[in-house]
Amino acid sequence: MARHAVILFFSTNYAIWASDELKRAGIPFKMIPVPRHLSSDCGACLRVEKADTGRVEALLKAQSIDYDRCEDLPASQ
Amino acid sequence: MNESAGGRLIIYFDNAATSFPKPPGVIDAVVHFMTSAGGNPGRSGHPLSVAAGEIVFAARKAVARLFGVANPMHVIFTANATTALNLAIQGITRQGDHVITTSMEHNSVIRPLVEMERQGRIILSIVPCSPEGIIDMRALEKTVMAETRVMVVNHASNVAGTVQPLVEIGAFCRKRGIILIADCAQSAGIIDISVEEECVDLLAFSGHKGLYGPTGTGGLVIAENFDASRLSPLIFGGTGSFSDKPVQPPFLPDRFESGTLNAAGISGLGAGISYLLDAYPGGLKGVRVHKERLVNCFHEKAARDLKGYIACVPAPQVKTGVVSFNLRMRSPSEVARILAGEYGIMSRAGLHCAPLAHRTMSTFPHGTVRFGFGIFNTEEEIGIAVSALKAIEERND
Ligand SMILES: Cc1ncc(COP(=O)(O)O)c(C=O)c1O
Numbered sequence: 001m002a003r004h005a006v007i008l009f010f011s012t013n014y015a016i017w018a019s020d021e022l023k024r025a026g027i028p029f030k031m032i033p034v035p036r037h038l039s040s041d042c043g044a045c046l047r048v049e050k051a052d053t054g055r056v057e058a059l060l061k062a063q064s065i066d067y068d069r070c071e072d073l074p075a076s077q
Numbered sequence: 078m079n080e081s082a083g084g085r086l087i088i089y090f091d092n093a094a095t096s097f098p099k100p101p102g103v104i105d106a107v108v109h110f111m112t113s114a115g116g117n118p119g120r121s122g123h124p125l126s127v128a129a130g131e132i133v134f135a136a137r138k139a140v141a142r143l144f145g146v147a148n149p150m151h152v153i154f155t156a157n158a159t160t161a162l163n164l165a166i167q168g169i170t171r172q173g174d175h176v177i178t179t180s181m182e183h184n185s186v187i188r189p190l191v192e193m194e195r196q197g198r199i200i201l202s203i204v205p206c207s208p209e210g211i212i213d214m215r216a217l218e219k220t221v222m223a224e225t226r227v228m229v230v231n232h233a234s235n236v237a238g239t240v241q242p243l244v245e246i247g248a249f250c251r252k253r254g255i256i257l258i259a260d261c262a263q264s265a266g267i268i269d270i271s272v273e274e275e276c277v278d279l280l281a282f283s284g285h286k287g288l289y290g291p292t293g294t295g296g297l298v299i300a301e302n303f304d305a306s307r308l309s310p311l312i313f314g315g316t317g318s319f320s321d322k323p324v325q326p327p328f329l330p331d332r333f334e335s336g337t338l339n340a341a342g343i344s345g346l347g348a349g350i351s352y353l354l355d356a357y358p359g360g361l362k363g364v365r366v367h368k369e370r371l372v373n374c375f376h377e378k379a380a381r382d383l384k385g386y387i388a389c390v391p392a393p394q395v396k397t398g399v400v401s402f403n404l405r406m407r408s409p410s411e412v413a414r415i416l417a418g419e420y421g422i423m424s425r426a427g428l429h430c431a432p433l434a435h436r437t438m439s440t441f442p443h444g445t446v447r448f449g450f451g452i453f454n455t456e457e458e459i460g461i462a463v464s465a466l467k468a469i470e471e472r473n474d
Contacts, residue, residue, distance in 0.1 A: 011318035011331050012119040013150060016127070016134045033122030043122035043317070044130075064148065066328060 002072035005053045007046045007060070008038060009067050015044045018065050025059055027052055038071060047073060078458060087421040088458045093235050093263060093399045093449025094425055095285045095292055099349065102356070103289055106132075106348035110341045118340050119317040119331075129340050136347030137330070143288075143350055144280060144298050145271035151305075153297040153333040154343055158262035159185040160311075161281035161297035164333060165258045166190060166229060168308040169279065175200045175224040177217070177255075179241070180437045181210045182231050184430040186260055190229065200224065206437050209390050210237040214245065227256045233264035236434040236447065237390045238372070238399030240268060247276030256303075262286060262295075266353055267364055267397050278303045287364075287397075289353065289452075290346030293339045305329055312336065357452065364452055368398030371450040371459060375400055378463040385470055389438055389445055401438070401445035404470055409446045412469060416446075420465040424448050 009015040015031065022029045030047045038045075048056050053070055060067055079098055081087045089097045110132060116125030118133045137149040146152070155161040166189045170176060176199045178190060194201040202220045206212050212230070228250050233240045243259060250257040259277045261270060266287030272280055277300060284294025299305050310325055314335035319326035326332055354360055376392040385405030392400075404412055413426035427444040428435050435441040448462070 010328060011316070011326065012122075012127075012130050013134070013318075013330060014328075016130045017149065019131075020134065020138075031122075031127055043120065044127055045122075 002050050002075060004047050004073040005050050005070055006032070006035065006038065006073050007048065007056065007067050007070050008034065009045065012044050014065055014067060015046060017063075018046055018060055018067065021059060021063050021065065022046070022048075022056065025055075027056060027059070029056075035073065037074075078455075081421070085421055087423060088454075088462060089423045090448040090450060090454065090458075090462065091423045091425050092451030092454075093286065093397075093429075093447060095283075096287065096289050096451050098453060099289050099291070099345070100352040100356075102348040102352050103291065103345040107291060107341050107345040110344040114344075115341075117317075117337055120337075121317075132344045132347065133338060133340050136343045136350070139347045139350040139354075140282075140296060140298065143265070143270075143354065144282075145273055146298055146301060148301055150329045151299045151301055153299065153330045154338055155295050155297060156293055156339065157285070157295040158260065158281045158283040159295075161295050162186055162229075162258070162260055163189050164297055164311045165279040165281060165308070166227075167193070167311055169256055169258070170199050170227055172198055173200075173224060174198075174226040175202065175222050176227045176229065177202050177204060177220050177225060178229045179204050179212050179231065180206045181212075181234050181237070181241075181434045182229070182431065183235060183260065183262065183434075184432075185262075186229050186231065187433060203433070208438050209394050210234040210239045210241075210434065210437060212241055212246065214242075214249070217246075217249065221253060221255070225253070225255055227258065229258040229260065231260045231263070232270070233261070233268065233397045233399075234431075234434060235263045235399065236401050236429050236431050236440075236445070237438060238395035238397045238401070239390055240264065240396045243270070243275045243277070251276040263397055263399065266350075267361065267368065269361055272298055272300045273302075279308070284342070284346040284349070288346060289349030291339075291342040294342040294346040297333070299329065305332070308333075310335065365396070367452060368450055369396070371454055371456065372398060372400055374456045375448065375450075375459045375463070378459060379466065382463055382467050383470055386466075389440060398450035400448050400450075401440070402448075403440070403443075403445055404466065407469065409444050412446045412466070415469050416462070416465060420461075422462050422465060 284290035
């Protein structure tokens, strides 16, 4: 079972906006370079707890922060 | 009073061109960027790029807050107000559009519009304004045609210091489906502006004047209810996003921010806005009160002590700390030259990139001497300047 998931964005501008909102909402995350096996042009993505993905996606939608997709991160990463 | 590089005392009254000095926090922010966060924002996933991106984002949020916009992605950073105005004007007009502007515009508006008219792309109308620079709403009404699609208006005059009734103009345009572009180069950081309440669609600002950021900063704010796909980019190129595609990304702000941003300058701009909103006593209202006090002080002293003093606009109508005047028998360029050379007082003489405005105020072709007061100017400095003007007036060379 994956412990983490990553949120991918179309542009770093949105990744940074999202990180700002997650910080304010007190949801733990880490901004990391996009893992090799995932393709995204945007250099940075947000790693969050798998258990938090529901509220993270709800928050992004509520704030109209466009994102590409949410993917499970294999346990080794 | 400031000390120049040569150790001489100077009085800086050219804040309408660019503000000086900058608040210490602005300088600290630029130094911090250059020493600790200097990556390319939005290009990479490494910590220095992300740190740069976070600083630019904080500045974006500060601009959004200043103009009452919730979505920070609707703030587009440009090199100055001129670039933002060109993006708005050239990016929104379509072949055959009728465009309305006013007789108080800066060349950064008039020149792109006249060039587009010359190329046969638009039909241009210029609405007259009063000698104080206030738009004639009845003339505006008569200028509207079926093809009218865009209006461009200078919110605060860089020559007269007076302010257009933007709410009224905004409501007028909204009612008729006319896109409103506001040039807020001289009003940002002084007048409260809400893009939504004023019904502005595209708002251009300078970062280096009333917002106290470094030179090379400015931007365009796109109203949240404005469909940004109607605006074409002026510059195409790398954005750090969408790189697998040969076309410009569709989303904001990337669509309009090709090329590396002036992130060091933008970090200073963010600090300048925070200083005005959070640290300056009274915020923007405090800025207005201070500037009105300086304008009144100057007008009173000048009218009392100078025999040949000609004020262009009565003091109560000056809202942004900009005063234009002349001394009878002395050309404005001569006055400014002596003020700078002999007294260390920096002002600006001539037409101030706004020949139409000077025609409106009947000060074309010689123009005026302009003092643009800033938040760091004092009544003491004004006293010194009026004494200098008196001495200039009394010399017989
Ligand atoms: C009314 C007005 N519009 C536009 C500009 C252009 O600003 P910038 O120098 O940031 O391009 C100025 C500044 O000179 C101005 O006073």
